[in-house]
Structure formats: structure tokens, C-alpha cells
Amino acid sequence: MPAAPPPGPSSRTALVVRGGWEGHQPVETTDFFLPFLEANGFTVRIEESPAIYADADHMATVDLIVQTNTMNTIEREEFEGLRTAVENGTGLGGWHGGIADSYRNNSDYLQLIGGQFAAHPGNDPQKRTGEPSDNYVPHIIHMLPAAADHPITAGIDDFELVTEQYWVLHDDLNDVLATTTQAVRPWDPWHRPVTSPAIWTRLWGRGRIFVSTPGHRIEIVENPTVRTIIERGLLWAAR
Template identity: 40%
Template sequence: MRVLVVRGGWAGHEPRACTEMFIERLRARGCEVEVAESLGAYDDRDLLERAGLIVQCWTGGQLTEQQEQNLVERVAAGAGFAGWHGGIVATAYESPRYQFMVGGRFVCHPGGFVDYDVEIVAEHPVVRGIGSFRLHTEQYFCHVDPTLEVLATTTFEGKHGAPETAGAVMPVVWLRRFGRGRVFVSTLGHAPADLAVPEVAALTERGLLWAGGALDCS
């Protein structure tokens, strides 16, 4: 599988360090990985056409209309699209087709870094054998598409100055079919330490493989 990793944006999410963790894993599985450090990669239709999987880690970016069109059309034609945390749900806010393809957008994380539970709520190869677990990181509150295939959730308690969130059951990991393509999103992964948590590392790697059509789903 040929993989295109598009990384950059806000440095606080350490896009280089975070993506390197999974580039190593993908190459170990025999994937051919190409890295782009500019959203201009989405202007290159030949580059997109070569990619069976596009992994994006770019917080706070803006896509031109042409970049959005090229990316969305490539995924609809069969490429996988995958990412985590702000690199996929806190970017391209002005691009409605991108937002529709991803299926969710970051709104806020009350309290900043807090303790919370991640509940596995589905039977799927991406989360097979992974039990519910607890984290200390940002608890993302997102606006999400109701048609998502949700694999994991978290429940907000209305704390940290956000009583309006009390009882909200929020998707944390989800899948989406988009045309002939597959989309994987996890809101976990603020920094390498979060992605190194065994449960997070496992479901993220599997999610990338699933999006690329390379996960054994038997």
C-alpha cells in the first residue's frame, strides 16, 4: 500500500513526532510512505492518485477550493483518509465538503487536560480485544454526523465550567464510508505520549490500516 502523510500546522500537536510513530509501523508492514509538509500536496492530483491511504496531521489549516475538491474526490474514488485529534477534526473549518467527508469537527475541550474514560462500544477489528480505558488528556467535544459508525465514546460530566455538556455521550473513535473510500477518525492523540498509550497506539494503527483496506477483518 502506498501511503501519503500530510503533516504540519500548529506545532503544539507535534505533527512530525506523532506521525513518525506510525510511519515506522506502516513501513514495518511493507507500506511505501511518502511525506508532504505542505497542504499544497492536495494540489497534486498525480500524488493523490498514487496514494491508497492519506494520513493527515494538520491542525488549523485552510484548504483552497481546489485542494478540497481534489482531496474529497480522491477519497470518494477509493483512497482511505485517516487521522487523529486536531490534525483531522480541528482544521479546514471553511471547507464544507471536507467537513462532511470527515464527519465531525472539534468545538472545545472543557478543562484542558482532564481524567476521563473511553468506552469501547462496538465489535470491530479496529478495537478487537481492547477494553475501555482511562486517559489524562483533552476530552474533545465535537459536532458530529449522526450516521457515523462509532467504535468508542466518552461521557461528559458537565464539569470544568461547561455544565451544558453534562451527560453528553461523545464519539471518540469513528469510521465512515465515503463513496468508495474509507475514513477513520480518532479524537485521541494530542501528543506522542497520548499516542503511546497501548490502547490508543493499537486502535490508531488498526484504524489507519482499515482506512487503507489493509486490515484483516476476518
């Protein structure tokens, strides 16, 4: 597995905003990356809600936002603070529903991120037990040609996961590095395979945005390939 880039400048600040649905383990997954951020020279502040986004003075000092905050809500002034920070050069990165299913009440947030969770189609309904694993399916994360020489994905080949496979609604402002394709199974109502972005970047104003849909729980971000992609993605996004 290719190593993460060497430590960068030692004077940057990272803001971790976490919360929302506990099933995505927002504390455990963000804690997992704190040593990496600190080793790369970031001073880290942790907040348990998006309220900090409305603090314009603090946001002006932030070089990287790491967000994992699923199915929560955001107030207008909080979102405007987030968007302004990104437009002014603050990086924004995250994984899974913590960034792609964060604030369903705000369509402007969906435009900022460029991809919105729609579904994670699961296994045969007749065999489901009510456990989270009902939605864990084997699938391939397919690296696109653009991934070959991108600093986030260079040297990484297609890989398989058994976890939630995100069906994402998206637009073509995204620079997509990897995709995943929903199959058509006998119980599915769609009639042909559906391909969604799985890893993408997005430029917004002077800011960079990084999204990885793999990252459902701690065991997925601990996967060496997923971990490498997220670590590189956060460094890429940072101011």
C-alpha cells in the same frame, strides 16, 4: 494488549500530510507511526501542507492518507483533490485535531470527516495556570458493542486517559466504535452530560475514513491502547 494485524501487501503507498499548530506535535506523532507503515509494506511520502491534494496524478496512486494538520486552511482545489481521492478508494485516517480540527474554512471538509472539534472543556478556571495541562482531564473512552468484533477495536476494553477530552459535533453517517462523555462540573454552563464519538469510521464513495480523537501529543499516541487503535485504524482505512 492485542497485537496489530500482520504485515499486508507490499506495494501500497501512503501519503503523510502534516502541519498546522505545533502544539499537536505533527512531526513527532507522524514520525512515530512511520516504522509501522513501512513494516506493513507502505512506501511513504511526507508533505508539510495539503497542496499535494491538488495533484490529481499523484493522488490517484495513493492508498492511504495519514493527516495531522490542525487549524490550518485548505484551498478549494486542494480539498476537491482530497475528496475525489477518497471517493475513488483512497483511505484517510488520523487523530485528534490533525483530522477533526484541520480546515475550519471549508464546510465540505467537515462533512467528509463527519466530526468537528468544538471544545475540550478543562479544569476549574480558578485553578488554571495557563499551561496546556489546564485542559487535561481524566476521562473514559467507552467502547460500544459494535467495537467488540470490529477489526480496529476487537479485544479492547474501556480505558482511561488524562488528556484533552474532545467535545465533537457530528452526524449519524459515522459508524461509532467508542464514545466519551463530558461531565457536568460546577463551573460548566451545560446542564447534563454530553456524549461525543471518540473513535469512528465513515464510508465515503469507495473510500474509508478513520478518526481517533485521542492523540493530543506524542505521549498519548504512545499509550499502548491508543497506539493499537490508530495502527489498526490506518490499516483498516487503506485501499
